[in-house]
Amino acid sequence: MHMPARFLDLHILQSVPAANLNRDGDNEPKTIQFGNKIRAFISSQSWKRELRLGVERDLDEPAARTRQLPPEVAQALRQAGWPEDLAAFAALQIARSATQEGLKTNSREGHRTQATLFLPKDATGELLALCEDNRTQLEEALTEHTASEKKKTPPAVLPAKAVAAQLTRRTTSISLFGRMLAELPSGHVEAAVQMAPAFTVHESDPQPDYFTTVEDWPQPGDKGSAHLQTAFLTTGIFYRYATLNITDFTRNLRGNTDGLKELIELFTWHFIMSLPQGKKTSTAPHTVPDLVHYAVRDSRPISYSAAFEQPVKAAPSGGYTAPARQALADYATTINRLVGTRRRIAHGHTASTPLTPQLGTHHDSFEDLAEACATAALTSQDRQ
Numbered sequence: 001m002h003m004p005a006r007f008l009d010l011h012i013l014q015s016v017p018a019a020n021l022n023r024d025g026d027n028e029p030k031t032i033q034f035g036n037k038i039r040a041f042i043s044s045q046s047w048k049r050e051l052r053l054g055v056e057r058d059l060d061e062p063a064a065r066t067r068q069l070p071p072e073v074a075q076a077l078r079q080a081g082w083p084e085d086l087a088a089f090a091a092l093q094i095a096r097s098a099t100q101e102g103l104k105t106n107s108r109e110g111h112r113t114q115a116t117l118f119l120p121k122d123a124t125g126e127l128l129a130l131c132e133d134n135r136t137q138l139e140e141a142l143t144e145h146t147a148s149e150k151k152k153t154p155p156a157v158l159p160a161k162a163v164a165a166q167l168t169r170r171t172t173s174i175s176l177f178g179r180m181l182a183e184l185p186s187g188h189v190e191a192a193v194q195m196a197p198a199f200t201v202h203e204s205d206p207q208p209d210y211f212t213t214v215e216d217w218p219q220p221g222d223k224g225s226a227h228l229q230t231a232f233l234t235t236g237i238f239y240r241y242a243t244l245n246i247t248d249f250t251r252n253l254r255g256n257t258d259g260l261k262e263l264i265e266l267f268t269w270h271f272i273m274s275l276p277q278g279k280k281t282s283t284a285p286h287t288v289p290d291l292v293h294y295a296v297r298d299s300r301p302i303s304y305s306a307a308f309e310q311p312v313k314a315a316p317s318g319g320y321t322a323p324a325r326q327a328l329a330d331y332a333t334t335i336n337r338l339v340g341t342r343r344r345i346a347h348g349h350t351a352s353t354p355l356t357p358q359l360g361t362h363h364d365s366f367e368d369l370a371e372a373c374a375t376a377a378l379t380s381q382d383r384q
Contacts, residue, residue, distance in 0.1 A: 005247040006345075007301040008264065008377045010271055011293040012240040013201070013324050018209070018233040019285035021276040022046040029206050029234040032199060035309040040204040040234035044195040046276045047240070051195075052173045054270035061171040062121040069117055069124070070095055071110035076128055089142045089154075090131045097158035098167055103183050118179040123166040130162055172263060175252035176244075192249035193242060193267070194301070200236030201308040201324045209233050233283065237290075237320045239308055239328075242271055243301035246377050264374035268294075272366050290321055290352055292366060293328065293359045294373040296345040307331030325351065329358035346376035 020029045022042040032041040056062050066072075074091035078084060092111045096102040105111040131138065137157050145154040168187035170179075178191025213227035244267060250257060272292055275285070295302070307330070312323045336344070347360030350369040354362040363369040 008244040009295045012289045013291040014289040019283045020279040028232045037203040040200040042198040050274040067112045097156040195242040198238040198240045204236040206232035265370040268370040293349040295347040296376040
């Protein structure tokens with residue numbers, strides 16, 4: 001019988017002081033209008049990258065999103081002593097041999113691929129070894145291609161299955177965040193993670209920060225300033241949300257459930273602790289969440305973003321943290337009433353102020369929460 005999908009929903013409230021974590025095209029903080037009010041906004045791609053890199057560092061499984069695979073291979077071959085023309089031809093052959101038609105490349109930019117690849121970083125070493133093993137064939141093909149005055153696209157020389165195997169290999173982060181490669185359908189991986197953009201739960205307009213850089217070696221007549229500029233920063237309590245499809249993640253891992261609980265814990269930990277790095281040297285916005293809430297559900301995930309469609313109002317004594325916590329807890333209660341709890345396997349939270357029973361079991365630390373929600377995510381559906 002087909003089992004419904006299992007989802008781990010993660011909801012976070014996090015206070016961020018004056019910062020510009022994710023800039024727009026004018027180097028100003030991103031904003032979005034929600035509930036007829038301007039909110040500070042951080043794209044999911046920006047936060048997701050920091051999360052992905054954290055997972056890869058802890059697992060020592062570096063991966064790369066890149067269009068530069070052929071140029072990187074060519075450079076490595078040149079460093080290994082290959083002639084310039086042969087190194088460039090071999091690198092092009094990696095793209096040419098990947099599929100029957102070959103991956104599209106830009107010949108004016110070192111044959112970088114038109115599509116962005118997402119592959120393990122050590123795939124480059126494997127492809128270099130493949131070129132070494134087929135050097136004679138590459139030299140012969142280059143001679144023929146040169147003799148034809150390069151009027152035709154050269155035939156594929158490298159073994160297609162071996163090249164495709166490297167381009168379609170998976171790491172844990174690829175299994176989590178997915179991979180789209182239309183030219184190589186066997187490399188497609190449906191993302192197990194869905195992540196929403198973060199936004200402030202209250203109105204938050206960018207605020208100007210006029211600053212100068214002092215000239216330490218002023219010349220006669222100088223007024224002492226080497227640079228003048230106005231930067232813009234935002235502050236606020238951000239609502240962050242992501243959901244991990246445990247069923248899809250298990251499928252992406254090819255059914256290998258060894259260490260699955262630890263991988264879910266790792267994902268949860270890095271979602272909690274990650275932070276985009278925009279303007280970090282001048283703002284140092286290194287906060288941690290005030291509240292983390294999880295819910296493990298069957299059937300479908302549920303975001304609580306609608307809890308903040310009406311902007312939160314500051315408490316009489318100032319501050320948005322307490323009202324934001326209460327708004328989230330109240331909305332969770334509403335969702336439990338509307339949807340019911342039959343599909344909810346477990347829920348809990350970690351916060352400076354426990355909010356039970358609205359947000360479930362209180363866990364003392366983020367580590368305790370990560371372990372608890374990973375355990376719940378793998379709990380048998382018929383536990384009740």
